[in-house]
Amino acid sequence: MNNEHRENVCARFCSYYKPDKSMEPACLGFLVVQDLAGKDSLIKIPTPGTGQPDAAADCDLCEYCGYRAGDCDFAAGTEGAPPCGGLIVVRLLLQKGSITAAEVLDSARNLRHAADP
Ligand code: SF4
Numbered sequence: 740m741n742n743e744h745r746e747n748v749c750a751r752f753c754s755y756y757k758p759d760k761s762m763e764p765a766c767l768g769f770l771v772v773q774d775l776a777g778k779d780s781l782i783k784i785p786t787p788g789t790g791q792p793d794a795a796a797d798c799d800l801c802e803y804c805g806y807r808a809g810d811c812d813f814a815a816g817t818e819g820a821p822p823c824g825g826l827i828v829v830r831l832l833l834q835k836g837s838i839t840a841a842e843v844l845d846s847a848r849n850l851r852h853a854a855d856p
Contacts (some may be wrong), residue, residue: 744773747784753824754845766811767804768825775838782838785831800829803847 748769749756765773776782801814801822802806812820821827832838 744769744776748772748824748828751787751824752827755823756819760843761780766806766823766825767847767850768800768823768829770825770850771800771843772825772828772832774846774850775832775842782832784828785835795812800811800826800843800847803844805851 745765749765750758753769772784776784780812802809804814806823807814809815811823813822813826822830829838829843833840833843
């Protein structure tokens with residue numbers, strides 16, 4: 740895990756982030772941000788307060804996340820549960836036009852595939 744991305748994505752945006760706990764494996768939202776930002780240096784991670792993530796700027800990223808089945812309150816539909824920081828950043832980057840939904844889903848599928856035994 741890239742420590743700079745962990746700081747910029749998890750520490751700044753994720754309500755579930757615990758700095759004293761090992762964050763491996765990370766949620767898929769974070770891994771997709773790390774993957775896409777690593778491939779394209781023009782993708783800049785937004786800073787908090789630069790915009791509100793729009794739920795409409797979404798994709799089916801959670802469908803591929805290993806946390807979806809039982810470890811994510813947002814995916815479970817728990818009232819008031821926010822998405823992970825990675826998904827928030829994905830939404831902000833989608834809104835900004837820095838990435839496309841197709842790129843997000845390609846990355847999610849590839850990362851999921853790579854994680855399969
Ligand atoms: S919101 Fe939950 S299911 Fe969706 S990517 Fe984040 S951790 Fe995974």
